[in-house]
Amino acid sequence: MGRFAPLLILLLFTAVPGRAQGLLDVLNSIGAPSRRPSLPPLPAQRGRxxxxxxxxxxxxxxPILVMAGHADSQRIEGSGTPGAAVGLGGAAPMQPGITDELHWNLLTARRVVEVGQREGLNIRFYDPGMRTIVDATDPRTNWSVGARHAEAGGYALEIHYDAYGPDGIGPGVIPGVLYGFSRFDEALAAEFGAxxxxxxxxxxxxxxxxxxxxxGKLEGSLENALRDPxxxxxxxxxxxxxxxxxxxRGSADGAVGGTAFQQ
Ligand SMILES: [Zn+2]
Structure with missing residues (x-):
């Protein structure tokens, strides 16, 4: 036990972002160079x-293309968060066979498109329909359709809810990278964070x-409000x-969406 206690403490500390550097400093200040442990890589940057x-x-x-995150990856890796009500509270899923995140992603994405069209945005929803498509390069997946849309010069947005508890971070936009950051990303960041x-x-x-x-994280007041009929x-x-x-706001100069974007 004694020999392994320092390693256990080290693993405990390195698992908590922000603490690892302090521990490293301490180790560096007290350990002879030959006895310093080699630390595993620190966790990738977290947080907003x-x-x-x-x-x-x-x-x-x-049009702006809106999709529901995890719509084609149920029952395989990347199916989305079950949400705190199911994952912690033992509640029944909103819909059998899909995660609560997908359930809310679908309703939210559809509602965004409904409201957007009412408000004069050139915007549409894409749903692969099949809830499990194992091959991510299948032309019907969210990512295949979104990638083609982005390559053609359009804006593709996937709606998500973040994990509950310490695994989740919270609201914010994670911008598409391949073709540069969009005016829409900028506007969404002003509203939701980034x-x-x-x-x-x-x-x-x-x-x-x-x-x-x-x-937002699928827990607490947000999840309660969604679950309350x-x-x-x-x-x-x-x-x-x-x-x-x-x-x-992202399309306010009229450069995006042409006449469909009436302010
Ligand atoms: Zn997600």
Whole structure:
């Protein structure tokens, strides 16, 4: 036990971002060079923080493409968070066979498009329909469709809710990287906050030019409001209005979406 206690303490500390450096300093100050342990790489940058500026405009003929995160990756890796109600509280999932995150991603993405179209945005929803597509390069997946849209000059946005507890971080936009940061990313960041562009060494979607929007952690008052049948519609409306207002601001110069974007 005695021999391994320092290693256990080291692992404990390095698992907590921010503490590892302090521990390293202590070790460096007391240990002879030959006895210093070799530390594992520190965790990738966590948390929010905007290290980018979105200024790219888009082909005005193309709609804003909105998708629901994890819509095609159920029952395989990357199916999204179950949410605190299910994951911690033991509640039944909102819908059998899919995570609560996908359930809310779908409702939120559809509501964003409904409200956006009412407000005059050129915006549409894409749903692969099949809930499990094992091959990520299948042309029907979110990422395949989003990547083609981004390559053609359009803006592709995937809606997400973040994990509950310490695994989640909170609301914010994670901008698409491949073609540069968008004016829409900038506007969404002003409304929801932002993650670093290189969050988790650049996630799969952003690598392909698809932006991700985390609405918030699926827990607490946000999850309660969504799960409460009496407050659900108003909550979805409020979230969708915030997204749409940001997208309208992102297109405010008329350079994006052409005449479809009337202010
Ligand atoms: Zn997600």
């Amino acid at each position: 923080g905007k290290n980018w500026v979105g200024s790219r405009s888009h082909d005005g003929a193309l 993650f670093p562009w290189d969050h988790r060494d650049i996630l799969g979607g952003p690598r392909l030019g698809i932006s991700l929007l985390e609405i 009496l407050r659900r519609e108003a909550t979805l409306d409020a979230i969708a209005r915030r997204v749409v207002q940001a997208l309208r």
